[in-house]
Amino acid sequence: MRELKSITKDDLNQEVTFIALLIDVKIKSTKTGGKYADLTVQDAGSKQLLKLWDVAEEDWLQRPKDDFPVIEVNALVGEYQGKLQLTAKNIRQVDKDSIDMKKLVPSSKWNFDQMRQWLEEFRDRIQTDPIKSLINEMVFQEPYYEKFCTYPAAKSVHHNFRHGILQHTLEVLKYCVVVATTKRLNQRQVDRLIAMAFLHDWAKIIEYEPLPSNKISDEGKMLGHIFIGSHHVMNKIELLEGFDREDALIILNGILGHHGALEWGSPVLPKSVEAQILHQADKLSGDVESILSFMQEQEESRETFTDRLWNMGTDYYKGGIS
Ligand SMILES: [Fe+2]
Numbered sequence: 001m002r003e004l005k006s007i008t009k010d011d012l013n014q015e016v017t018f019i020a021l022l023i024d025v026k027i028k029s030t031k032t033g034g035k036y037a038d039l040t041v042q043d044a045g046s047k048q049l050l051k052l053w054d055v056a057e058e059d060w061l062q063r064p065k066d067d068f069p070v071i072e073v074n075a076l077v078g079e080y081q082g083k084l085q086l087t088a089k090n091i092r093q094v095d096k097d098s099i100d101m102k103k104l105v106p107s108s109k110w111n112f113d114q115m116r117q118w119l120e121e122f123r124d125r126i127q128t129d130p131i132k133s134l135i136n137e138m139v140f141q142e143p144y145y146e147k148f149c150t151y152p153a154a155k156s157v158h159h160n161f162r163h164g165i166l167q168h169t170l171e172v173l174k175y176c177v178v179v180a181t182t183k184r185l186n187q188r189q190v191d192r193l194i195a196m197a198f199l200h201d202w203a204k205i206i207e208y209e210p211l212p213s214n215k216i217s218d219e220g221k222m223l224g225h226i227f228i229g230s231h232h233v234m235n236k237i238e239l240l241e242g243f244d245r246e247d248a249l250i251i252l253n254g255i256l257g258h259h260g261a262l263e264w265g266s267p268v269l270p271k272s273v274e275a276q277i278l279h280q281a282d283k284l285s286g287d288v289e290s291i292l293s294f295m296q297e298q299e300e301s302r303e304t305f306t307d308r309l310w311n312m313g314t315d316y317y318k319g320g321i322s
């Protein structure tokens with residue numbers, strides 16, 4: 001059984017067998033009126049396009065949109081316009097229960113135990129008790145903690161993998177603390193900043209469905225993570241004894257303003273220095289990750305530059321990648 005990313009041009013004209021998740025099916029017509037399908041398959045390491053010429057025989061391809069079957073594929077490795085192309089010779093569905101799904105869903109490259117330890121260390125930097133309780137109850141308790149530690153942080157673009165929210169939150173926390181220490185913010189400001197960094201994308205555990213679906217939920221579509229997050233945080237704050245009104249306003253404004261502009265989905269602008277630091281740290285984490293993962297995705301092509309990365313508005317030089 002091969003991993004998708006191990007299949008290279010060294011395998012040209014040979015047959016390979018692998019297990020993957022079928023994540024997209026596009027049925028297309030040939031010039032002569034026949035039908036074929038472009039399938040997208042993925043495992044933990046990469047995604048690959050797969051051609052299937054005999055569509056008629058595979059009636060299970062007409063599956064519901066949110067079902068992602070596990071398939072065992074026997075395919076011929078070819079090349080088309082300089083890129084690797086796999087053509088399916090044989091596909092069979094595999095029982096999901098017999099498969100370790102972790103092998104088929106991309107995951108953060110960071111060590112999971114280390115990430116959870118860092119998360120606790122950031123919480124323990126908070127010295128204002130009600131703020132610490134807020135973080136304990138929103139993040140470190142079930143039913144939230146497990147989801148917070150496993151969900152992806154996005155549908156595409158950045159941190160769209162297992163443990164994505166966790167890794168992204170840690171990156172944002174790290175960047176925030178660097179700025180706070182460099183600019184010598186006082187302890188109260190640091191407490192508020194850490195709290196808003198913890199909570200800014202918290203509601204993605206409600207906005208998204210778990211992997212491999214990674215679909216936006218009904219709540220996510222109708223309300224979005226910025227509103228859901230601030231709503232939950234506000235409700236929780238009201239239940240906590242002795243929560244300072246100014247802390248509440250600043251933390252809520254940080255969550256509401258973290259996209260940094262009204263046209264990027266924030267209903268208000270960041271109104272405190274903590275909120276502005278959060279916004280910049282969030283943008284830095286997302287932008288850098290999207291560039292790095294895009295470069296990796298396009299590693300195979302022989303071009304010096306990547307294609308244009310739509311969210312950054314430019315292409316990137318791949319020279320430094322190895
Ligand atoms: Fe966000």
Ligand SMILES: [Fe+2]
Binds near residue numbers: 168200201282
């Ligand atoms: Fe974020």
